[in-house]
Amino acid sequence: MQSSDGGRQGDAYVPGRVSDLTSLPNLDEDVLLQELKARYAADRIYTYVGDILVAVNPFKDVPIYTKEISDKYCGGLHSDHPPHIFATANDAYQGMLGKLAAPPQDQCIVISGESGAGKTESTKLLIRQLLQLCQGTSQLEQQILQVNPLLEAFGNAQTLMNDNSSRFGKYIQLFFQNGAVKGAKIREYLLEKSRLVQQAEGEQNFHVFYCMLNGLSPQNMEKYHLGGQQNYSYLKNFQEKAQQYRTQHQQLLDAMDMVGFDEEEQEGMFSTLAGVLHMGNIQICSTDSGDAYVDRSAKDLNITAEILGVDSADLESSLTQSVVRTNKGELIQRNYSVQQALASRDAVSKALYGRLFGWLVNKINQLLAPTDTSIAELQQIGVLDIFGFEHFEHNSFEQLCINLANEQLQYFFNQHIFLLEQEEYQREGVSWSTITFTDNKPVLNLLLARPIGILALLDEESLFPQGTDLTLLQKLNQNVGSSPYFTTGKQARSPLFTITHYAGKVEYNVTGWLEKNRDTLPSNTMSLLQRSSNPLINTICNGSITRTGTLALQHKTSKGRRLSKRPVGRQIGELGKKGGKQLTLGGQFKNSLAVLVERITAARPHFVRCIKPNGLKQPNNFQEDEVAAQLKYTGMMETIRIRREGYALRIPFQQFVQRYRSLGDIASIPEDQHGCQRILKAAGLSDWLIGKSKVLLKWWHTDELASRLQKVELAATHIQTGVRGLLARRKVAHLRELANKQAAAAVTFLNQTEQLIEDAFQRQRHLAERDETAPPPVAGGMTAEMTPADAAAVQQVANNMADYLHLPQDTETQVDVKDNLSSDEEIVEDDFTGPISSKNRWGKEGTRAASVHWSRPSSVTCVITVLKVG
Ligand SMILES: Nc1ncnc2c1ncn2[C@@H]1O[C@H](COP(=O)(O)OP(=O)(O)OP(=O)(O)O)[C@@H](O)[C@H]1O
Structure with missing residues (x-):
């Protein structure tokens, strides 16, 4: 086995040159770490563990993504070039x-x-390379690449861990037909809406707000009553990067144009964003009795209402009062406390932003949807880019959801790489010493089990109107406190608990969890927004939230009624609801994860393990302890072991023979284990196993088989080329012989015709000498009369020729002999003759030479016509 950028199994070990960690000698954690470190120092950021790619973030531009390099990874074998993300796309x-x-x-x-x-x-590099692989140059490919700035502006933000952190998960599906891309679809997961109203110290709101405030024209700033970024309470920790934001704003506008947002929609988007910013500035005060009211001296309420297209008095009451319908159907108004009113204000902002984001994804998906084929008929490659594992000083409900998603992905990896593989060894009767791995199933159960898992208990508590964050914590302690993966805060009444995740311990603070999980807007507030005169706000608020938390838009019928796009039984009101109750945020997220796992389980997975070399986002800084921790919790040592000792490829006998039949030594290979053995032996492969129903192969056998197959196919192409050439040469020789024969026949015909003309001419001259009263010869030297014998002779020659050329004796081949040719006109009409306009062209009129000259070209025309028809 060769490691393509230098290291070779068996050669003296050179750290930093082993492109596949499975070929490391004396594997231990330190050797592994030093190898990655040496590679990183040489800007070799990619390394294989068999078919798995490990990518260490360089935090700097490395010149390895050029067009030339991209071209190298289109086609070819895995081992042809150094490890690269482009190779994963190619695979x-x-x-x-x-x-x-x-x-x-x-x-x-x-x-x-x-x-x-x-x-x-x-993800971006993978998508780019996939589009390169299908040689996509159409508008669709450009659109797929260009929607990214739009998604990042609305869905990414600066965090302590990453300046451009994705605050939502995405699964991008590319659809193909015959290798060409036909469309794409983006599935979004759990946008971190809470960031809109609150950001941790040193973190920012979503990029789009800073871009908008720095990039909008002065007229638009005035239209939306906007000022500098320091004026908004939702925008803490802003940075003075005006030029960068302006550039990003322009990219955003370009992307919007390209996606096809019309002016009204663009205006709707900016007004929603501006409305949200103004909403955050609405001041809530308290009366002496503790009731909330809006400070009207500031103009924020009126401006917000104007921009959102709602009545300001209605907005005020929806922010400060709840309306409850009693069992008897009476409506009762209750005043909020300041805290409740602030929560209600922020809930409106979060709902608006979340729905705006959902609408954006909908628009993008409409643009990229395959046009003439249903998705079910297309092949697909999905790329999953979910928010990375987070462990801050303060971790809330969002971190719990993000880390749950990462637990789920780690579980999927473990299942695929360790569990299912080793189960299959057992089924196939392979003797195998089990490789143990850290199974994170107990942590997943702690989070997801029903009815006694953290999310289920959170849902239960969220249903109780009297439930508080602290009663939730008590419930957790009572029910899951005995789990070794759960520890509660040491101090009494502390709102903290800790989970031991696969990637380390994270301490969570339950403050605000019930509110975040309920994620509901009071019905009076929702109906106010649904009546908005702003068309976009009206649209997004009349859409429904599905069971997986996405926005399902409705479309209007010709009579103006609204319809959900969903099938009957999943119409508005039912969506996102379970037994009539709105699904909680946790419930929606759980559903969306389940659907995601179903999706990726149905496909053949490829894994990319990204490693962060340091927490400071610095280039050329490889922190051994940080990398070692990541290698440990991702189970890298065990992964290397299973890829080294195990059989990553397991192919049913029949499938194997059908695919590699041409590598066998005989033509009729049985589609069973004996057939497989024949092929493997003939191909000269080693280290394979035959199970009960499958051939078990090492991951590198893919390349070996592919290269053998390539050789056979190349040989077949050579043979085909030779045989085709031989056949073509034979055909040409045959055609040439035929053409020679035809030419000889034509010459014979011309000679015979010439002889006839000569005879006729002599006869005419002979007659003329005897009869001085005879008329002068007609043009071309032919007489007006042809004896029946002459005519028969001419016809005979023509027939012979047609016979020879295998032609039907149709009008084109027959000589139309007229009994009484009396004028030049009739001769001119004859297909067989050309117009005799140039009197002197053939020589002196009435001479033999003129007759012969006339006859030759005319007859040649005929012969050519005949040949063409033939
Ligand atoms: N291949 C690369 N070449 C150069 N820089 C890179 C590369 N990969 C990542 N970076 C740098 O690291 C930063 C963080 O990367 P990225 O946003 O992809 O992380 P992430 O894993 O998606 O994080 P999150 O989970 O927070 O979204 C990038 O903004 C970029 O500066």
Whole structure:
């Protein structure tokens, strides 16, 4: 086995030159770490563990993504070039087309790593390379690439761990037909809406607000009553990067134009963003009795109401009062406390922003949807870029959800790499000493089990009107406190608990969890927004939130009624609700994770493990302890072991023979284990196993088989080329012989015709000498009369020729002999003759030479016509 950028199994070990960690000698944690460190120092940021790619974030531009390098990774074998993210794209693409060991299958690329490890950058490179692989140059490919700035502006933000952190998860599906891209779809997961109203120290709101405030024209700033970024309470920790934001704003506008937002929609978007910013500035005060009211001396309420297209008095009451319907149907108004009113204000902002984001994704998906084929008929490659594992000083409900998603992905990895593989060894009767791995199933159970898991208990508590964050914590302590993965805060009444995740311990603070989980807007507030005169706000607020938390838009019928796009039974009101109750945020997230796992399980996965070399976002800084921790919790040592000792490829006998039949030594190979053995032996492969129903191969056998297959195919192409050339040469020789024969026949015909003309001419001269009263010869030297014998002779020659050329004796080949040719006109009409306009062209009129000259070209025309028809 060769490691393509220098290291070779068996050669003296040179740290930093082993491109595949499975070929490391004397593998231990330190050797592994030093190898990655040496590679990183040499800007070799990618390394393989068999078919898995490890990517260490360089935090600097490395010149390895040029067009030339991208071209090198289009096609070819895994081992042809150094490890690269482009090779992973190539593997997925070739796998989808069925050009690797398995038949054509949908593929997915699962990228994992903690926040700031490089997942989003990897995703962008993968998508770019996939579009390069299908040689996409159409508008669709450009659109797929260009929607990214739009998504990042609305969905990314600066955090302590990453300046451009994705605050939502995404699964990008590219759809293909015959290898060409036909469309794309973005599935979004759990946008971190809470960031809109509150950001931790040193963190920022979503990029789009800073871009808007720095990039909008003065007229638009005035229209939306906007000022500098320091004026908004939702925008803490802003930075003076005006020029950068202006550039990003322009990119945003370009992307919006390209996605096809019309002017009204763009205006709707900016007015919603401006409305949200103004909403955050609405001051809530307290009466002496503790009731909330809006400080009207500041103009924020009126401005917000104007921009959102709602009545300001209605907005005020919806922010400060709840309306409850009693069992008897009476409506009762209750005043909020200041705290409740502030929560209600922020809930409106979060709902508006969340729905705006959902609408944006909907618009993008409409643009990228395959036009003439249903998705079910297309092949697909999905790329999963989910928010990375987070462990801050203060961790809230959002971190719990983010870390749950990462637990789920780690579980998927473990299942695929360790569990299912080793179960299969058992089924196939392979003797195997089990490789143990850290199974995170107990942590997943702690989070997801029903009815006694953290999310289920949170849901239960969220249903109780009297529930508080502290009663939630008590409930958690009572029910899951005995789990070894759960520890509660040491101090009494502390709002803290700790979970031991696969990636380390994270301490969570339950403050505000019930409110965040309920994620509801009071019905009076929702109906106010649904009546908004701002068309976009009206649209997004009349959409429904699905069971997985996405926005389902409605479309209007011709009569103006609204319809959900969903099938009957999932119409408005039912969506996102369970037994009539709105699903909680935790419930929606749980559902969306389940659907995601189903999706990636249905495809053939490729894994990219992103590693963050330091927490300072610095280039050329490899912190050994930080990397060692990541290698440990991702189970890298065990992964290397299983890839080294195990059989990553397991192909059913029949499938294997069908795919590699041409490598066998005989033509009729049985589609069973004996057939497989014949092929493997003939191909000269070693280290394979035959199980009960499958051939078990090392991951590198894919390349070995592919290269053998390539050789056979090349040989077949050579043979085909030779045979085709031989056949073509034979055909040409035959055609040439035929043409020579035809030419000889034509000459014979011309000679015979010439002789006839000569005879006729002599006869005419002979007659003329005897009869001085005879008329002068007609043009071309032919007489007006042809004896029946002459005519028969001419016809005979023509027939012979037609016979020879295998032609029907149709009008084109027959000589139309007229009994009484009396004028030049009739001769001119004859297809067989050309117009005799140039009297002197053939020589003196009435001479033999003129007759012969006339006859030759005319007859040649005829022969050519005949040949053409032939
Ligand atoms: N291949 C690369 N080349 C150069 N810089 C990179 C590369 N990958 C990542 N980076 C740098 O690291 C930063 C963080 O990467 P990225 O946003 O992809 O992390 P992430 O894993 O997606 O984080 P999060 O989970 O927070 O979204 C990038 O903004 C970029 O500066």
